[in-house]
Amino acid sequence: MREEGFSFEQDLAVDDGVHIEMPKTEIIQNDAYVSTYDKALDARWKESESSGITAPNWTLAPISIDAPQPEVDSVLSSPELVAHTEQLPLTNEIPPPLVGGEGVGVVPENIQEIEKFTEEQVATATLEVENFVSSGANEVALAEEAIALPDSDIQEVRERTGILGKLEQIRNQASVLLVKLRDKTTEIVGREIAALTTKPQKKFDHEKENEYERIKGFIRNYERENVAPVIEEAKRMRNKILEERGLLQMSQEDYQTYFAPKDFEVGAELNQGNVGDCYAVAALHALSCSPNYEIICRSSMKKLPDGSWEVKIPLLSENGDVINITQEELGPQKNAQFLKVKEGDIMPDLRYSLKSLGGKEGIRVLEAAFIKKKFGSVDRLAAEGGWGSEVLESLGGDNFKKYSINSNKYNADRKTHEHPGLVSLPADEMAFLDHVLENFDPEVFIATAATRFMDTKTLSGQVLEGIGVYKGKDTMQVFVPGHAYSISGVDKKNRVIKLANPWDTTKSIELTFDQFKGTFGGLDAVRIDNAKLLSNMSNIAKSGA
Amino acid sequence: MENQKKEQLRNIVRMYESEITTLISQKYSVDTKDLVVLINDESGIYLSKEEKDTLCTLVLNNENGYMYLVSAKYNEEENTLSDFRSDVIA
Numbered sequence: 001m002r003e004e005g006f007s008f009e010q011d012l013a014v015d016d017g018v019h020i021e022m023p024k025t026e027i028i029q030n031d032a033y034v035s036t037y038d039k040a041l042d043a044r045w046k047e048s049e050s051s052g053i054t055a056p057n058w059t060l061a062p063i064s065i066d067a068p069q070p071e072v073d074s075v076l077s078s079p080e081l082v083a084h085t086e087q088l089p090l091t092n093e094i095p096p097p098l099v100g101g102e103g104v105g106v107v108p109e110n111i112q113e114i115e116k117f118t119e120e121q122v123a124t125a126t127l128e129v130e131n132f133v134s135s136g137a138n139e140v141a142l143a144e145e146a147i148a149l150p151d152s153d154i155q156e157v158r159e160r161t162g163i164l165g166k167l168e169q170i171r172n173q174a175s176v177l178l179v180k181l182r183d184k185t186t187e188i189v190g191r192e193i194a195a196l197t198t199k200p201q202k203k204f205d206h207e208k209e210n211e212y213e214r215i216k217g218f219i220r221n222y223e224r225e226n227v228a229p230v231i232e233e234a235k236r237m238r239n240k241i242l243e244e245r246g247l248l249q250m251s252q253e254d255y256q257t258y259f260a261p262k263d264f265e266v267g268a269e270l271n272q273g274n275v276g277d278c279y280a281v282a283a284l285h286a287l288s289c290s291p292n293y294e295i296i297c298r299s300s301m302k303k304l305p306d307g308s309w310e311v312k313i314p315l316l317s318e319n320g321d322v323i324n325i326t327q328e329e330l331g332p333q334k335n336a337q338f339l340k341v342k343e344g345d346i347m348p349d350l351r352y353s354l355k356s357l358g359g360k361e362g363i364r365v366l367e368a369a370f371i372k373k374k375f376g377s378v379d380r381l382a383a384e385g386g387w388g389s390e391v392l393e394s395l396g397g398d399n400f401k402k403y404s405i406n407s408n409k410y411n412a413d414r415k416t417h418e419h420p421g422l423v424s425l426p427a428d429e430m431a432f433l434d435h436v437l438e439n440f441d442p443e444v445f446i447a448t449a450a451t452r453f454m455d456t457k458t459l460s461g462q463v464l465e466g467i468g469v470y471k472g473k474d475t476m477q478v479f480v481p482g483h484a485y486s487i488s489g490v491d492k493k494n495r496v497i498k499l500a501n502p503w504d505t506t507k508s509i510e511l512t513f514d515q516f517k518g519t520f521g522g523l524d525a526v527r528i529d530n531a532k533l534l535s536n537m538s539n540i541a542k543s544g545a
Numbered sequence: 546m547e548n549q550k551k552e553q554l555r556n557i558v559r560m561y562e563s564e565i566t567t568l569i570s571q572k573y574s575v576d577t578k579d580l581v582v583l584i585n586d587e588s589g590i591y592l593s594k595e596e597k598d599t600l601c602t603l604v605l606n607n608e609n610g611y612m613y614l615v616s617a618k619y620n621e622e623e624n625t626l627s628d629f630r631s632d633v634i635a
Contacts, residue, residue, distance in 0.1 A: 225630035226616050229595040234614040234634045238603060240588035292635065443635050444611075528635075529610035 118185040122178050129174040133167045250298040258362035259297050270359040272502040276384035281357050281502035282448040282484035283391035289488040291443045311369040314397020323369045329378040354380040388448030389524030400526035407521050419453040422517040440490035447487040447525035451479045473518025554590050561626050565615045579608035
């Protein structure tokens, strides 16, 4: 009985799960060099007919050869080969066809075993053929010596009988066949290994289930039932709800003046200035790319008549601290470390003053408020160095849920920190990262990413000496090591991440998921919890009433 | 007059509240008990200006924080809703 939808002419199912594609024209049944292997398999198929499996209907490829059949057969019919084929269990459970096809159900150990076994047999056969040819030539030489004829006569006999030529022909033809056999095996094994490395092995039921979930997610994300204008209208109504509940303390006009980016796709136009708080600038830029940016700012910030600002941190939270930021605090500060050399540095600090980030006033207020909340004053020097998630969590409080993945690790043996990049994450963390990226929704997520630290081992070959940057993985774009970037969006269809460098957020950087994983070392994201947000705001309204 | 119209919309959404929450529950695999139709918010229920004869209602999921839009064709004469559609909006 042949399984529905399964063709033996295309597929040779060898054992439990091993699934090797062998085009029929390439199979040489009953030939000297492969006959034993084929026969043994054929016999196994025939034996199993009773269990519902039919022998493969291979087409024979005609071949002509003067090879010493018995000798080569003896090699290829070695007990090891026969024993091996007999050990291979047969099954009538054909893996269901899946997208991609190749590689499904292949067990890596079996591939390696087949590869190794073929190599061994080919090597043995080659050696035996060589021995046979050498031995034949020796016997001819001994016979010629024994009869002691003149050289000219021996030469004539050789030419007439062509005996040495035949031996050479045997060797050449045997060599060609063995090379073909090895190439075929290498091709099949290579294809299966490639399929395995591009597709993780999963149990069939899980694969089906994941496929279903993936399609469902695709439909959810891309095939929206309501048209875009209706959805946009709904978002405006959501904002109106917040306004109606009296929760937006800043007017629309003020928002446009102090916050609104010119281009929503680009987010706020920022540049970091001369303070090392790239993580904060990246976080603020990522925040500005969120459709919730307006609500967040308008509900938590207010400009007072004297020009100062009130900022409630965490933003949108019922129990936030009110931070006051004056115009003086937004201006440049004298650098207390001017001309001093920091421990571990060679050069003195040449910055006379420390400036806030460049951008609209409102977002500069947010930067200052974060620093003041954390350090008690707007101490820009103290704010140098940190993590994007720290800023987002501090600003968002319990309205934000944190998602953070970091590939940096401490090697206890070497007593060093290593920065291998996101590509080195263990399987479970990588699956989580993929999940976040594949489901990245700017309406819900706000995220930053940190590049890998300068590490001559892990960044070997990528560092551009003298410039202090390194080349991204599989891209000509360069990145600053140990630097935070904002994620302004994800093109899920093309698996492309849009990032911005806090040095100039107007320039978008695009990386594929793989390039991103090879270039960056960490991802810091938060998700906005609308229920908590509305609940908190509702409580604020009640307490204010 | 405006208030009367608004109340009429609220009433029909109340009539279809179960269908609305079930629709979201089935599409997004969430529990209906976590869903709140924002009937009492002035902007929680409205007639779309973008699409003719379409009633929109916003629904909040208290469990996961998502907000959904459910829209439906509104037949004012028969006071019925049909052709429900839903999306996540925030």
